[in-house]
Amino acid sequence: SQKIEQNSEALNIQEGKTATLTCNYTNYSPAYLQWYRQDPGRGPVFLLLIRENEKEKRKERLKVTFDTTLKQSLFHITASQPADSATYLCALDGFGGSQGNLIFGKGTKLSVKP
């Protein structure tokens, strides 16, 4: 079955630094991979999508890379701010019971200290 692993449950960094979050997957070759932000008690918010034929995508301070050989995506937040503190979820399109709907990882909780 498909499996998504996000590098760590929690990541603590200092304000102004670059946060790098990792998403690894197995047993599948997704057509695209998405990143979401989730705040406590709220639903996830869509941030970025990257297709299998794209190596990198940027949006303001966010950058996502996608390496289909390594089966890995990296999510970077540059010049991080305390307001960036949240849980970040990786998601990919799935097959089987999901019929192409999104499968989510557990997420990485990012804390940015002032």
Next chain:
Amino acid sequence: EADIYQTPRYLVIGTGKKITLECSQTMGHDKMYWYQQDPGMELHLIHYSYGVNSTEKGDLSSESTVSRIRTEHFPLTLESARPSHTSQYLCASSEAGTGGLDGYTFGSGTRLTVV
């Protein structure tokens, strides 16, 4: 403003009660989904719909049922709530033509506690 609404936000209910979690979206999306999420855990797909009168079960087995009589409305029903149903339930929608390519829009969720 285009959005997706879930009610109630919080619900505490006794065992054996019947409950319906409401979900409505104003974006005209054909595809809608229900995910279940426990604290610190990943979202699990429990139901989805590709349009009116279309409903399917997701990866996670659930005793809940759903209906899709109108495009904008996708309620979830538990006929007899049990403590094992205690969880956060998240509703989402996306454009059918692009599947999830533009991302899912999620509601704020319903936190259900069955006592």
